[in-house]
Amino acid sequence: MLMRTDPFRELDRLAQQLMGPGTWTRPSPMPMDAYREGDEYVVAFDIPGVSSDAIDIDVERNMLTVKAERRPVTKADDVQMELSERPLGVFSRQIVLADTLDTERIQADYEAGVLTLRIPIAERAKPRKVAISVGGDRKEISG
Helix, strand or coil: CCCCCCCCHHHHHHHHHHHCCECCCCCEECCEEEEEECCEEEEEEECCCCCHHHEEEEEECCEEEEEEEECCCCCCCCCCCCCCCCCCEEEEEEEECCCCECHHHCEEEEECCEEEEEEEECHHHCCCCCCCCCCCCCCCCCC
16 A cells, blocks of 8 residues: 655644635635546535535636635533643635636535536537548549
8 A cells, every 4th residue: 555645744734733724815725626537626615513504615717716614613601621632713725727617617525524526628629530531533643
């Protein structure tokens, strides 16, 4: 089994704790996976604990921007927080999409804390056969 390690992951987590939650002007990054599945490009973002109405997806030309905000849960007055490790605030990710993707037909689905975007590959980018004409009117030019 192949494992990919990130030596800076713990440093990033520590820096995020020290800097506080993400804001709209300085959002925190969100983890994602991206892969091709048949004729679609799939991007999955982990944003557990975020309601679907707190997610914003924009496409401008070939730039895809996903922003989400995890708000604190309102608690009763007599609740005393003992431990809080789940980050709150604004999370964002920007991806430059290839011209071969059809940004007009992006589908978004949010289930179990995972936002999945399916971006179809444009028809013009799919492989196609080119017909060859045989014979036809050939003329020879002599000089």
